[in-house]
Amino acid sequence: MSGEKTSVGLTEEYLSRIDDKNKDIFAYLSITKDLALEQARRVDEKVKNGEKIGLLEGIPGSIKDMILVKGVRATAASKILDNYVAPYDATVIERLREEGAVFLGKANMDEFAMGSSTENSAYGVTKNPHDPSRVPGGSSGGSAASVAADMAVWSLGTDTGGSIRQPASFCGVVGLKPTYGRVSRHGAIAMASSLDQIGPFAKTVEDAAIVLSAIAGEDKFDATSARSWTKSYQDYLTGDIRGLRIGIVKEYLDNLAGDMRESIEKVIDSYKSLGAEIVEVELPHSKYALPVYYIIQPCEVSSNLARYDGIKYGIRIDDNMNTDIENGDIDMPRTLLETYLDSRRYGIGSEVKRRIMLGTYALSAGYYDAYYLKAQKVRALIRKDFEEAYKKADMILTPTTPTPAFRIGEKADDPLQMYLADIFTITANIAGVPAISVPGPSVETDGKSASRRMPFGFQLMGKWFDEEGILCAADAYEKMKNK
Amino acid sequence: MLSKEEVKHIASLARIGMSDSDLEKFSLDLTVILDWVRQLEEVDVDGIAPMSHTIGEVNITREDVARHLSDKSAIIDLFPEEKSGYGKVKSVF
Numbered sequence: 001m002s003g004e005k006t007s008v009g010l011t012e013e014y015l016s017r018i019d020d021k022n023k024d025i026f027a028y029l030s031i032t033k034d035l036a037l038e039q040a041r042r043v044d045e046k047v048k049n050g051e052k053i054g055l056l057e058g059i060p061g062s063i064k065d066m067i068l069v070k071g072v073r074a075t076a077a078s079k080i081l082d083n084y085v086a087p088y089d090a091t092v093i094e095r096l097r098e099e100g101a102v103f104l105g106k107a108n109m110d111e112f113a114m115g116s117s118t119e120n121s122a123y124g125v126t127k128n129p130h131d132p133s134r135v136p137g138g139s140s141g142g143s144a145a146s147v148a149a150d151m152a153v154w155s156l157g158t159d160t161g162g163s164i165r166q167p168a169s170f171c172g173v174v175g176l177k178p179t180y181g182r183v184s185r186h187g188a189i190a191m192a193s194s195l196d197q198i199g200p201f202a203k204t205v206e207d208a209a210i211v212l213s214a215i216a217g218e219d220k221f222d223a224t225s226a227r228s229w230t231k232s233y234q235d236y237l238t239g240d241i242r243g244l245r246i247g248i249v250k251e252y253l254d255n256l257a258g259d260m261r262e263s264i265e266k267v268i269d270s271y272k273s274l275g276a277e278i279v280e281v282e283l284p285h286s287k288y289a290l291p292v293y294y295i296i297q298p299c300e301v302s303s304n305l306a307r308y309d310g311i312k313y314g315i316r317i318d319d320n321m322n323t324d325i326e327n328g329d330i331d332m333p334r335t336l337l338e339t340y341l342d343s344r345r346y347g348i349g350s351e352v353k354r355r356i357m358l359g360t361y362a363l364s365a366g367y368y369d370a371y372y373l374k375a376q377k378v379r380a381l382i383r384k385d386f387e388e389a390y391k392k393a394d395m396i397l398t399p400t401t402p403t404p405a406f407r408i409g410e411k412a413d414d415p416l417q418m419y420l421a422d423i424f425t426i427t428a429n430i431a432g433v434p435a436i437s438v439p440g441p442s443v444e445t446d447g448k449s450a451s452r453r454m455p456f457g458f459q460l461m462g463k464w465f466d467e468e469g470i471l472c473a474a475d476a477y478e479k480m481k482n483k
Numbered sequence: 484m485l486s487k488e489e490v491k492h493i494a495s496l497a498r499i500g501m502s503d504s505d506l507e508k509f510s511l512d513l514t515v516i517l518d519w520v521r522q523l524e525e526v527d528v529d530g531i532a533p534m535s536h537t538i539g540e541v542n543i544t545r546e547d548v549a550r551h552l553s554d555k556s557a558i559i560d561l562f563p564e565e566k567s568g569y570g571k572v573k574s575v576f
Contacts, residue, residue, distance in 0.1 A: 084561065085560070085561070181537075181538045194537070224540060226540065227540075288522070291519060294516060294520050295520055306498075310563060311563065311570070312562065313562065313563070316563035334573075336572070336574065336575055337498075340498040341498055344497075344499045345499055345500030354512055354513070356497050356499065357494065358513060358517075360496050361493050364493070364496065371520070373533055374528065375523065376533030377526075377531045377532070377533050378523055378528060379533075381531060383534060383537065415512060432537025464537075
């Protein structure tokens with residue numbers, strides 16, 4: 001073994017790069033140096049002793065701050081969890097530990113995973129490693145940036161409406177949202193429980209497949225985790241997709257601006273040359289996916305986030321606390337109700353408040369049928385569209401995002417414009433299907449003086465529980481591109 | 484347009500304290516978003532059953548077995564206020 005790379009050596013290499021770059025890119029909210037080195041030393045011992053080696057033995061990665069790692073701070077990028085230290089491991093973290101992975105730290109994100117740019121983080125915005133004046137996407141922007149900037153080999157994110165795939169597209173890395181139920185959500189901070197799913201980021205499709213193999217499978221602590229079989233997903237990357245039927249949605253491509261359209265058309269041509277058959281499919285109700293999402297998601301949020309009340313954990317604003325909140329009369333003694341009101345007022349940011357308020361309104365007396373029930377029915381129609389489309393095609397190819405990474409501040413004051421960044425990704429969450437974003441040909445940005453090229457991803461949406469299918473097709477493209 | 488009074492009511496249901504300018508801001512924001520989601524009115528959903536779950540699993544249960552927590556202090560340490568190992572809550576009335 002002498003002279004070969006050790007896990008401690010590899011981990012130190014990544015830690016020193018994080019040390020160099022994090023002040024500029026701000027991919028990490030916390031860096032778990034001691035934990036990482038301790039894990040790495042254990043790996044080197046195992047190798048030395050000839051013990052059984054796991055799937056990710058000694059490979060360092062980052063974890064979105066939405067996912068609990070025992071003994072490590074988990075804020076979900078919110079002030080209200082500023083002092084929260086996770087008392088247990090999420091199931092995905094337990095599984096990664098069993099496979100020997102090394103944890104470098106917790107990645108920045110939009111507060112409670114609500115946002116598409118990381119600008120909603122209470123701790124500062126992550127910069128896109130390809131152009132620091134642009135956002136990395138979101139909500140898992142820190143995860144995507146950490147992989148793109150070689151500050152992690154892999155990362156775990158969560159995806160409720162595109163929060164893995166959209167930043168993967170913006171940062172030029174691979175991001176996979178598994179089928180709802182493929183990966184246990186136990187220990188992921190709950191946001192919108194019928195839509196949330198944990199998934200991997202990596203530089204290559206194969207690496208993403210390996211991380212998925214490590215984390216997938218039934219869990220008795222998540223009743224929605226599916227009983228279906230999981231696989232060694234990396235074994236399905238044959239490069240052979242002859243005869244595969246790839247569906248495209250004509251309206252999606254028609255609405256793309258020039259360079260983006262060209263990028264996707266090149267991807268389609270590549271798939272043709274690999275022997276896939278391109279067929280047109282229709283998703284007529286998908287234009288309603290965004291409004292359906294912005295009813296269902298806030299409703300679930302308003303319920304899930306009721307737990308942040310300043311009583312059980314997190315920040316409490318009351319007369320017994322020294323806080324650094326400048327705003328006003330916090331020294332006043334408070335009743336229980338005032339403690340709730342002020343803890344949530346000062347602990348939670350604007351976008352998250354907006355969603356809690358929307359959900360509370362839509363679920364309140366007299367509005368339930370018009371909003372929530374209606375959205376659930378349209379959701380059923382969207383799922384049905386996919387069932388129909390999958391009769392003609394094995395998977396559906398779309399752009400991941402309507403544009404490449406936008407500038408920091410460009411959409412920060414316009415919630416609706418920000419929501420539209422997820423227009424192509426959100427349907428997969430509504431229908432529950434797996435979807436992967438893969439870097440396609442880069443595109444020209446609107447730089448006034450010096451234009452530059454930015455990453456641009458394409459998305460493959462598969463049938464329920466057919467992760468191996470979309471991984472295989474994604475990998476075939478990647479292999480051809482790298483030839 | 485959602486009135487400031489309505490926003491105040493929702494904020495109190497959601498237990499979020501708000502200043503007067505917050506109420507104004509949210510009344511505008513919520514109105515814009517609610518107007519936009521109302522496009523769902525045009526969709527015909529006659530005879531369609533509402534969907535709350537995407538993969539059709541039903542009634543997944545497990546034995547209700549108590550688990551021993553090895554590190555109780557990790558949870559107690561998170562209480563904003565603690566007394567004798569219990570979380571302390573303000574009096575309700």
